[in-house]
Amino acid sequence: MKLAISARSSDLGAEVDPRFGRAAYILLVDADSKSFEVIDNSANVNAFKGAGIQAAATVCDKGADVVLTGYCGPKAYQVLNQASVKVVNDVTGTVEEVVDTFNAGKYTYATESNAEAHW
């Protein structure tokens, strides 16, 4: 399983960034080996509009199976849903803690976005 986790910095000890589209980094972590790839999301941090759409399209292209983040907006959710990528919202802690919690089967997949669209 490939997990895409929004993060404030670029290592496994990083705090989860509550924002998905405008997170500083998105870490693509292999749930079993904990090996990871860093996606630098800085281009989207200051995007005028559509940051969530771009971030979602990027993790889809990278072959993520699950997105774990704080808040996922409706447009990002729509993209992820289209690509059959599952979403877990309201995630807190460090990236490594999130991977462990995921492996322990303690998360529930979202059935809709948990943040309003904003302009």
Next chain:
Amino acid sequence: MIISVASGKGGTGKTTIATNLAMSMGRSVNLIDCDVEEPNAHLFIKPESITRTIATTFVPRIDTERCTGCRACAELCQFNALTVVGGCAMVFAELCHSCRGCYEICAEAAVREDFRELGEMIRGYRDQLRLTYGSLRVGEAMAPPLIKQVIAAGKDDNPTIIDAPPGTSCPMITAVNQSDFVLFVSEPTPFGLHDLTLAHETVKNLGLPCGLVINRCDIGDEGLRNYAHEQNLPVLLEIPFDRAIAEAYARGILLIDHDPSWRPRFLTLYADISAMMSQPA
């Protein structure tokens, strides 16, 4: 000639000036209320023979049978209104600015024309005045596409007065950009001066000639007049702070109907603007 009435600050008297100027003229005239988020000129004009038209704008629709997921459209779009997921383009219509670039660039003819509703265009008449205004659909984020359509429908060869939206962002610029002259309305307060300065800077960048109406001219301080003097911004009309004027406004009564002595002053205002426009710059 198209005169747009603008201000940085809201609530300075744009609609008062636009409606009274248009109704004073005693000839065929167009009044266009471009404040599509909060139109109010009709409350004073009380137009008759009203017609309403739904205004729409282009948005793409993807033919999923034809789309190869080549990304040409998504890479072209500057507003992220298209993205490619799972080998097929996906549209976010509310982000689309209707440039039709995706429609032009698609080699597979997979981008089809669809439409997003912008709101309503409303047309009505009173005496020799033709009023056109727009009402933005609740939930629509972009005012300029509707403002452009309202102006196109509302102007003709007769003199045209545009009541512009407040502020200095895209809706205001869209409304004033097609005019020949910008008439600012402000009040002599620090807020009035601050926001007028922003609006004036904006209009200077557009290269349009302009003048100033000072509303509530007997309150505040000298800052606005000093600014107008320094900037060679001619003060074309002053209206005092008068409770009777405010009461008439609150009842939807035009200043020129409340006190007919104002009509010649608005006619002079129009004559002064015409004279400024006929002089070589």
